[in-house]
C-alpha cells in the first residue's frame with residue numbers, strides 16, 4: 001500500500017514535467033496551428049542551458065534557481081526568434097511546410113547542442129536546500145520531487161489566470177478559436193504569435209531546466225519528450241491547458257504503474273490509450289473542434305494536369321538514364337541509386353494518401369517496417385525464397401493499413417496524423433520489445449537475395465523495375481475514377497458524400513494501397529540491406545518520408561519522386577563530407593522551405609504556369 | 621470614404637471578382653445585392669483584407685489599403701461583421717466585446733459596453749454567458765456589438781438578417797438606422813430586398829463577380845426588369 005502511494009507521487013512528479021512541456025506545445029498549436037516539432041529541442045536546450053548557468057554561476061540557491069529561471073527565459077527568447085525569423089514567413093504556406101521547417105530546426109539544434117556541449121551525458125547539480133528526502137508512509141521520498149509535484153498545478157493556475165483574467169489572455173483564446181475573425185477585429189496576429197511562442201518556449205525550457213537535479217542531460221531527451229508531449233496534447237485536447245494537465249497526469253500514472261504490472265509493454269500501453277481516446281473522443285478529453293482547421297494538407301486549388309510534352313521528355317530521358325545507370329556508375333553510386341529507387345516508392349506511397357487523400361501520416365514507416373519484417377521473417381524463419389518475401393511484404397503491410405484505416409474512421413487533419421504516429425510507435429515497440437520473434441534491438445540478420453539477384457546491378461534492376469511499376473500504378477490510380485473520388489473527399493467531403501461517394505471507404509482503400517506499396521518498398525529494402533532493425537519503423541524514418549514528399553511537393557506524383565532523390569542524395573553527400581550532417585541538412589531544409597513553400601515540383605509547375613501566362617495562384 | 625476600383629479576386633484559380641467598382645460616401649448606407657454565390661461576401665472580404673486583392677485598388681480615406689493585413693484595416697476604422705457571425709464560442713459576451721475593443725476616434729461614434737447594451741438590451745442580461753450558448757439572433761447582435769467596440773468609421777455588414785425571424789429583422793432595421801443616425805457609414809450585403817429597402821440609400825447589384833446595376837434604392841425599386849433579372853430566384 002505504501003509503495004503504491006509513493007509510486008503515485010512519483011507519477012505526479014513526472015506529470016508536472018510532462019505538463020510543462022505539453023502545455024507549451026498545446027498553447028503554441030492552439031494559437032498558431034503549428035505542430036512544433038522543435039518544442040522538444042527547446043526542452044533539451046532548457047536543460048543544457050540550465051546546466052551551463054548552474055555550473056558557471058555561484059553554487060548557492062541564487063545560482064541554482066537563477067540558472068533555472070535564466071535558462072527558461074533564454075529558451076523563450078529563442079522560441080520567439082524562431083517565430084520571427086522563420087515561421088512568420090510561412091504562415092500562409094500549407095500547414096505541413098511549417099512542420100517541415102520545425103523539423104529542420106530540430107536537426108540544427110541537435111547538432112548545435114552536440115557542438116557546444118559534446119556527446120557525453122551531463123550530470124547537473126542538486127537543488128540547494130532540497131537535497132534530502134522526507135518520510136512518506138514510511139518510505140523515503142525526495143524533497144525535490146515534492147517541489148515538482150507542486151509546480152505543475154501552480155503553473156496550471158498561473159496559466160489559467162493569464163488566460164482568463166487578462167485581456168491578453170482573452171485575445172489569445174479568441175485567436176485560438178478563430179484567428180481570422182480576431183484579425184478582422186484588429187488583433188495583430190504577428191505580435192500575438194511571437195508572444196505565444198515566447199510563452200510556450202519558456203514552458204518547454206522550464207520543463208527541461210527542472211530536470212537538472214533529476215536525470216542526466218543528453219542529446220536524445222528532446223525527441224523522446226516531444227513525442228510524449230504530443231501524446232499528452234492530443235489526449236488532453238489540442239489547445240486545452242487543463243486538458244494537458246489531465247492527460248499528463250493520466251499518462252504519467254500509467255507509466256508509473258504500468259511499469260510495475262506490464263513492464264514490457266508500457267510504451268504500447270500509452271499509445272493504445274491515445275488511440276482509444278482519439279477513437280472515442282476525436283477532439284481529446286477536453287478539446288473542442290477548431291474553426292478553420294484545415295482537414296487536409298493541400299490547398300483545394302491543387303489541380304492535376306496532364307503531363308506537359310516537356311515533362312514527358314524528362315520522363316523518357318530519365319528512363320533511359322535509369323537503364324544505363326549500372327554501366328556508368330561505380331559500385332558505391334549504384335547502391336545509392338538502388339536505395340533511392342526503393343525510397344522513391346516509399347515516398348510515392350506516402351504521397352498517395354497525403355496528396356490526393358489529404359491525410360498526413362506521421363507514422364508511414366510503420367508499413368515500410370512491417371513489410372521489411374514480414375519479408376525478413378519469411379526468409380529467415382521459413383527459409384522461403386526472396387520472391388515469397390517480396391510477395392508477403394506488401395500483403396502484410398496492406399492488411400495492417402486496412403486495419404488502421406478501419407480504426408481511424410473519420411478522423412482527419414492533425415488528429416489523424418497523431419493516430420498514425422501512435423500506430424507507428426506501437427509497431428516500433430513491438431519490434432523492439434518482442435525479441436523472441438524480431439530479435440529486438442539486434443534485428444534480423446542474413447536476409448540476402450538469392451544468387452541471381454545478388455550482384456549490385458541485378459538488384460538495382462529488380463528494385464527499379466518493382467518500384468517504377470508500383471509508382472506508375474499509383475499514378476494511374478490517382479488519375480482514375482478512384483483518384484477523383486479520393487480528391488473529392490479531400491476537397492469537399494460533404495459534397496462528395498452528396499454525390500454518392502463513400503468518403504470513408506475511399507480513404508480506407510487508399511490507406512491500404514499506400515501501406516501495401518510502402519510494405520513492398522520495405523521488403524525490397526530488407527533484401528537490399530540484408531538485415532532489418534526496429535529503426536525501419538521508427539519515427540525518424542517516417543519523418544524522412546514526410547520530408548521527401550513535402551520537399552518534392554504534394555501536388556503531383558513527380559513531387560515525391562523528386563523529393564526522394566533530392567533528400568536521399570543530399571543526405572548521402574552530407575554524411576560523406578561532414579560530421580555535422582544534421583546541421584547542414586537542417587539548414588538546407590529550412591532554406592528550401594523558405595524558398596519553395598509549395599515544394600520543388602510545385603515551384604516548377606508554377607514557373608511553367610507563369611510562362612503560359614496563367615493568373616498567379618495567390619497574389620500575395 | 622471607401623472606394624473599390626476594378627477589384628479582381630481569386631479563390632485558387634477560380635476568378636470570383638471580375639472588376640468591382642463601388643463607392644461609399646461618409647454617412648451613407650449602401651447595399652450590395654445579389655443572389656447566392658454572386659460574390660457579395662467576397663467583395664466585403666476583399667475590402668477587409670481577408671481575401672487577397674489580385675489587381676485593383678481599395679481606397680479608404682484616400683489611402684490604398686489593398687494588400688494590407690486585416691488587423692491594420694480594422695485599426696484604421698473599418699469594422700467587419702461576417703455573415704456567419706463568428707462569435708467566439710468559448711468566450712463570454714463581455715469577453716467577446718473585449719476582443720473588439722479599440723481606442724476612440726475623433727471622427728467616428730464612440731461606443732462603450734453600456735451604450736451597446738442600451739442598443740441591444742438582450743445582451744445586457746447575458747454578460748457572462750458563453751457565446752456558444754446564444755441563439756442565432758443574439759449572436760448576430762453580439763457580432764455587431766463586438767465590431768462596434770472598435771469604434772469604426774465604416775462597418776461592413778454581411779447579410780445581417782439571414783435566417784432571422786421577421787420580428788428580429790425589423791428590430792435589426794431599426795438598429796441599422798440608429799447606427800446611421802449616430803453618423804456611422806454602412807456597407808451591407810443582402811439578398812433580402814425588403815430589408816435593404818428599409819435601411820439603404822443606394823444599391824449595387826452584383827452577379828457572377830460583376831456589377832450589373834448601381835443607383836439609388838428608389839431607382840432600383842422602379843426598375844422591375846433589373847430586379848427580376850438579377851435578384852429574383
Ligand SMILES: Nc1ncnc2c1ncn2[C@@H]1O[C@H](COP(=O)(O)OP(=O)(O)OP(=O)(O)O)[C@@H](O)[C@H]1O
Nearest residue numbers: 631634636654655656657658659660661662663811
Ligand atoms: N473559400 C472558397 N473557396 C472557393 N470558392 C469559394 C470560396 N468561398 C466562396 N467561393 C465561391 O465564390 C463565389 C462567390 O461567393 P460569395 O461567398 O462571395 O457569394 P455571396 O454572394 O456572398 O453568396 P451568399 O449569398 O450565398 O452568401 C461562389 O461561387 C462561391 O462558390
Ligand SMILES: [Mg+2]
Nearest residue numbers: 660661662703
Ligand atoms: Mg455571402
